[in-house]
Amino acid sequence: MNATSSLARLPFPSPASLALFALVLMAAGRLPAEDSPSGDISFPPRSADFVPWRQQFYAYNLRTCGDIFRTTADHGQPWAKTAAHVLDDLSAYFTETPGAPSVTAVSAEAVEVCNAGCDDPMVLYACGLGYQAGQQFDQAAEAFAKAYERFKVSAYPAFRTLRCVGRLIGIRLMKERAAISPQTEALRAEWIALGVRSLHEVSAKDAVARQFYGNILGSAIDGDKATRELMHAALIAEIAKGGIDSWLGEVVTAYAEIDRAWAARGGGYSNTVTEAGWKGFAEHLDQAETHFTAAWALDKTLAQAPAGMITVCMGKSSGVAAERTWMNRAISAQMDFTDAYANLFNAWLPRWDGTHAMILELGRKALATRAFDSGTPEIVLTALQTVARDLRDTKGDPNQLWKDAQVWSDIQTLFDGLLKEPSRSAVRDWDLVRYAAYAWRCGRNDLVPGILKRVTGTPDAELFRSIAHETLDTVMKAAKGASDF
Numbered sequence: 001m002n003a004t005s006s007l008a009r010l011p012f013p014s015p016a017s018l019a020l021f022a023l024v025l026m027a028a029g030r031l032p033a034e035d036s037p038s039g040d041i042s043f044p045p046r047s048a049d050f051v052p053w054r055q056q057f058y059a060y061n062l063r064t065c066g067d068i069f070r071t072t073a074d075h076g077q078p079w080a081k082t083a084a085h086v087l088d089d090l091s092a093y094f095t096e097t098p099g100a101p102s103v104t105a106v107s108a109e110a111v112e113v114c115n116a117g118c119d120d121p122m123v124l125y126a127c128g129l130g131y132q133a134g135q136q137f138d139q140a141a142e143a144f145a146k147a148y149e150r151f152k153v154s155a156y157p158a159f160r161t162l163r164c165v166g167r168l169i170g171i172r173l174m175k176e177r178a179a180i181s182p183q184t185e186a187l188r189a190e191w192i193a194l195g196v197r198s199l200h201e202v203s204a205k206d207a208v209a210r211q212f213y214g215n216i217l218g219s220a221i222d223g224d225k226a227t228r229e230l231m232h233a234a235l236i237a238e239i240a241k242g243g244i245d246s247w248l249g250e251v252v253t254a255y256a257e258i259d260r261a262w263a264a265r266g267g268g269y270s271n272t273v274t275e276a277g278w279k280g281f282a283e284h285l286d287q288a289e290t291h292f293t294a295a296w297a298l299d300k301t302l303a304q305a306p307a308g309m310i311t312v313c314m315g316k317s318s319g320v321a322a323e324r325t326w327m328n329r330a331i332s333a334q335m336d337f338t339d340a341y342a343n344l345f346n347a348w349l350p351r352w353d354g355t356h357a358m359i360l361e362l363g364r365k366a367l368a369t370r371a372f373d374s375g376t377p378e379i380v381l382t383a384l385q386t387v388a389r390d391l392r393d394t395k396g397d398p399n400q401l402w403k404d405a406q407v408w409s410d411i412q413t414l415f416d417g418l419l420k421e422p423s424r425s426a427v428r429d430w431d432l433v434r435y436a437a438y439a440w441r442c443g444r445n446d447l448v449p450g451i452l453k454r455v456t457g458t459p460d461a462e463l464f465r466s467i468a469h470e471t472l473d474t475v476m477k478a479a480k481g482a483s484d485f
Helices: 015-027 053-062 068-070 079-093 105-114 121-133 139-150 156-177 182-199 207-219 227-240 248-264 275-298 302-318 320-333 338-347 358-369 377-392 399-400 405-420 422-441 446-454 461-468 472-478
Strands: none
Touching: 015 275, 015 302, 015 358, 053 079, 053 207, 068 079, 068 302, 079 105, 079 377, 105 121, 121 139, 121 156, 139 156, 156 207, 182 227, 182 248, 207 227, 207 248, 207 302, 207 338, 227 248, 248 275, 248 302, 275 302, 302 320, 302 461, 320 338, 338 377, 358 377, 358 405, 377 399, 399 405, 405 422, 422 446, 422 461, 461 472
C-alpha cells in the first residue's frame, strides 16, 4: 500500500478527538489498548563481542575531538590540559553518555579556556553551541565563524567543519530569511563542498562513522529546504562517480530521498497535500526503500539502514508487520541502537500506525532484557517520554501516565538495576538524581528525600528540574523530611 492510497484517503484525527479517546480510556483505569502488540519483536542473545552503542559512539567522538587535540596542540600552553578536558566533555555531550555535562556547562568552561588564549576550533565550536542553546545568536555566530577559520588549518576531519559551517548558515538564514547575502551563499557552497569531502573520509572498516555520516549527511540537518536539496544533489552526484563506500552511498541516498519525499508532501495534515505532492512523496519513498534495502543487503551487521526503513514504512503506510520486521533487523545488528527505537516509537504514535500501548510494551520488553550495562533497559524511559509528549501534544494529560502504578514499577525496576550495575559506579549520583526526579514525577514524593540522601556529592539541580519539572529547592522544602537533608 502506498502513501497516496492510504494517507490521502484518511484525514488525520483532530488533536481534540485523540485527546478525548485517551482520556476516556485512562478514566477506565488503563492506557490505550491495541489489537496487535509488539509481540513479534524479540531481542537476540548478546554476542561475545557486543559493545554498547553509546560506548562505540563515545569512542568515535573522543577519537575525532580530544585525541586529535592531544596529538596536535601546543601542550606548553597553560590552558592545554583544560582544553582537552573540554573536548572530552563535549564528546560525552555529543554521545549522551551517562553523567555527561550539559552543553551549557561544557560551553562555560570552553569560554574560559578561549579567554585564556585557546583558539582550537573544536573548543570555539563548543563556545558557539552554548551561545546558541542560550539563544545568544550573535555571540554564537561569532564563535562559529572563528572556529571555521581555525578548522581550515586544523587536523580535524572535514565532517567537524561541516557541522560548524552548517550551524553558522542556520543562524545567518534565520536573520536573512529570503534575502540571502553573498557571504551566506559562499558559506553554503563551502558547506556543500565539505559534505562531498566528508563522503571520502569514511572507511568501510569504521562501523560507527559509516552509520553516523550516513544519517547526518543524508538528512543534511543543518540547512533549509533549498540548501538541503543542493547538498543532496551534490552528494548523490559524487556517489555516482564511484570510489565511495557502497554501503555509505546507499544510506546517504536513502536519507536524501526521505527528505525529498517530505519536501514534496509538505508538513501539513493529509487533506492539505496536493495530488502532485502525494505523487512525489510516494516516488521518493520508493527510492528510499530501494536504497535502504540495498544497504541492508550489503552489510547486515549495521543497524542504520533498517532503522531508516522504519521511517519509510511509516510514510508508505506499509503496516506494523513491516515495521516490526525492520526493527528486528536493526536490533539484531545492535540491540541498543537508539535511532531505531526513536523511529519506531514515532511510527507507532496513534496518528500513524500504532497506539501508546504498543510503545509502552516495547519499552517494557527492552527493560526486561536487564542488560543494564547497555542502553537497552533505558528505552523504557524513551517510551514513557514519547507517550507523555504525545498526550501533551494532543491536549491529553501526561500526569495520568506518570501516576499509573505500572509506570512507577517500571521506574523502580530500571533504577534498581542501574544502581546495582558495576559498570555504572562512576555515574551512581547521576542515576540517583534521575531516580528521585522520576519518583517526584510519579507522585512518590515521600520517597524523594531517601533517594537523594544516597547521593554522595551535591545533587544536580538542573538534571532534577529537567525531569521532575520542579526545582530541587522546592522539592526539598515540600517533601516530608526535607529538613533532614
